[in-house]
Amino acid sequence: MYVPDFEYHAPKSVAEACAILAELGDRATVLAGGTDVLHKMKVGKLAPEHLVSLKHLDELREIREEPGRVVIGALASHNQIYNSRLLQRRYLSLSMAAHTMASNQICNLGTVGGNIVNGVPSADLPPILIALNASIRLTSAEGERTMPLEDFFHGSAQTRIKQGEILTEIVIPDQATTGSTYLKFGLRRSGALAVAAAAVSVQVAGDTLHGVRIVLASAAPTVLRVTGAERSLVGRRIDDDLLAEAGYLAAKASSPRDSIRGSAEYRRNLVEVLTKRALRKAIDEGHA
Amino acid sequence: MAQAITDKDGVKRYLITLNVNGDAHTVLVKGNAILTNVLREQLDLTGTKKGCELGDCGSCTVLLDGKPVDSCLVLAIEADGREITTIEGVAENGRLDAIQESMINHAAVQCGYCTPGMVLSAKALLTRNPNPSEQEVREAISGNLCRCTGYVHIVEAVLATAQGRLTPDDH
Ligand SMILES: Cc1cc2nc3c(=O)[nH]c(=O)nc-3n(C[C@H](O)[C@H](O)[C@H](O)COP(=O)(O)OP(=O)(O)OC[C@H]3O[C@@H](n4cnc5c(N)ncnc54)[C@H](O)[C@@H]3O)c2cc1C
Ligand code: FES
Ligand code: FES
Numbered sequence: 001m002y003v004p005d006f007e008y009h010a011p012k013s014v015a016e017a018c019a020i021l022a023e024l025g026d027r028a029t030v031l032a033g034g035t036d037v038l039h040k041m042k043v044g045k046l047a048p049e050h051l052v053s054l055k056h057l058d059e060l061r062e063i064r065e066e067p068g069r070v071v072i073g074a075l076a077s078h079n080q081i082y083n084s085r086l087l088q089r090r091y092l093s094l095s096m097a098a099h100t101m102a103s104n105q106i107c108n109l110g111t112v113g114g115n116i117v118n119g120v121p122s123a124d125l126p127p128i129l130i131a132l133n134a135s136i137r138l139t140s141a142e143g144e145r146t147m148p149l150e151d152f153f154h155g156s157a158q159t160r161i162k163q164g165e166i167l168t169e170i171v172i173p174d175q176a177t178t179g180s181t182y183l184k185f186g187l188r189r190s191g192a193l194a195v196a197a198a199a200v201s202v203q204v205a206g207d208t209l210h211g212v213r214i215v216l217a218s219a220a221p222t223v224l225r226v227t228g229a230e231r232s233l234v235g236r237r238i239d240d241d242l243l244a245e246a247g248y249l250a251a252k253a254s255s256p257r258d259s260i261r262g263s264a265e266y267r268r269n270l271v272e273v274l275t276k277r278a279l280r281k282a283i284d285e286g287h288a
Numbered sequence: 289m290a291q292a293i294t295d296k297d298g299v300k301r302y303l304i305t306l307n308v309n310g311d312a313h314t315v316l317v318k319g320n321a322i323l324t325n326v327l328r329e330q331l332d333l334t335g336t337k338k339g340c341e342l343g344d345c346g347s348c349t350v351l352l353d354g355k356p357v358d359s360c361l362v363l364a365i366e367a368d369g370r371e372i373t374t375i376e377g378v379a380e381n382g383r384l385d386a387i388q389e390s391m392i393n394h395a396a397v398q399c400g401y402c403t404p405g406m407v408l409s410a411k412a413l414l415t416r417n418p419n420p421s422e423q424e425v426r427e428a429i430s431g432n433l434c435r436c437t438g439y440v441h442i443v444e445a446v447l448a449t450a451q452g453r454l455t456p457d458d459h
Binding site (some may be wrong): 001003004005006007008010019031033035038039041043051055079102103104105106108109189190191 | 299300319322328341342343346349351356357360363409412424428429430431
């Protein structure tokens with residue numbers, strides 16, 4: 001398969017990468033694991049004049065604990081997230097979300113940063129990261145900014161990354177939540193994108209829900225937080241009817257499309273069931 | 289950064305080092321050269337196969353720093369200086385690896401197209417986890433599609449290798 005030619009850059013530091021990107025403007029594309037970029041170049045959807053590889057930026061591969069937060073470098077691979085002892089201990093739900101992704105071979109190449117910046121609504125990591133209230137750090141020649149991951153996505157598979165910016169880190173703040181989970185339905189167990197998926201986090205005290213986040217994948221043109229369904233739960237006593245009602249509201253708020261992976265109607269149905277089950281799992285099993 | 293050389297027609301190439309199966313090879317590649325193609329065409333290591341070329345089938349699997357990756361989605365220049373194991377590097381001193389013996393003995397090979405990738409995925413699994421469950425074997429090879437065998441004999445062959453029985457019990 002033909003890959004269009006390009007000029008290749010492999011900066012040695014984030015600062016150097018930012019300087020190169022500032023100079024090249026829209027002629028440059030960032031290359032992380034390459035599983036999306038090379039795929040697009042091969043099928044003729046992308047032909048950048050310049051590729052700026054992040055391969056030397058090893059400091060962005062780290063997953064670490066800091067006071068008040070867990071920090072994940074944008075270049076951490078899906079398998080790193082799956083295998084991280086730290087994440088398994090604190091947010092097993094996130095590790096398991098990485099494990100629902102593509103094959104082992106792709107999970108060794110693909111990165112969390114690429115999964116986010118790619119911007120598609122079927123991406124597996126953004127929903128659970130948003131449920132965990134993660135924010136992202138973006139760096140460019142002009143400086144650094146931080147934003148809630150939730151605000152990064154908009155429109156139809158659009159993101160708010162600006163030209164010249166590199167996503168450097170994902171920050172998960174320490175949680176008031178007591179549980180979280182990601183449930184995905186794919187057509188096969190391995191190597192299949194989500195037909196629909198639901199990530200939730202819950203804050204349970206006694207038999208009452210004090211806080212909830214519900215975020216859906218493959219259920220709208222962008223990753224979708226369903227605040228109406230969340231509100232229906234807050235301050236209420238937990239029972240199956242309540243969770244079923246939230247599933248119904250989540251499905252109502254979704255706007256999935258018909259595709260080869262599933263009809264809109266089928267997907268809406270999946271959203272209802274997955275939301276209800278995810279809530280139950282997060283309530284009963286914690287961050288699992 | 290790899291040394292760049294521009295020829296008289298203005299085509300830029302990079303001098304990179306690929307450490308393949310323990311040998312350092314210096315090769316001149318264009319930026320858009322894909323690792324699978326460089327292994328096959330420049331290093332003559334044709335054991336690495338090309339199927340979908342889009343990351344779906346796993347026939348191009350190699351180990352990059354010990355981990356299985358689809359070499360069809362890796363630029364050769366991205367692998368500069370890194371350790372690569374291809375199927376040619378699995379046998380040692382002319383002796384097949386236990387996984388390869390076991391695959392033969394279990395009739396886990398039919399057309400053979402998936403086999404190099406399958407062996408490398410299995411090898412990486414057994415290196416990391418010498419005693420895998422059937423579920424773990426199935427997961428480890430889930431990125432390697434086989435259109436012939438139905439997987440049963442392959443899974444059996446890998447499990448048997450882990451248990452040190454290289455010949456099948458009963459067929
Ligand atoms: C066979 C196959 C199966 C797949 N299955 C799944 C799946 O099940 N679930 C799923 O969610 N995805 C899946 N994907 C998609 C892909 O693997 C993931 O989205 C992956 O996380 C992308 O990461 P990457 O590092 O390879 O990104 P790249 O291809 O390197 O980059 C992707 C995009 O992000 C930009 N980018 C990357 N990193 C940064 C950064 N740090 N700063 C700024 N911009 C950046 C790039 O410029 C590009 O636009 C699959 C892909 C393939 C080929
Ligand atoms: S040829 Fe690389 S995965 Fe199919
Ligand atoms: S033996 Fe033919 S594809 Fe596996």
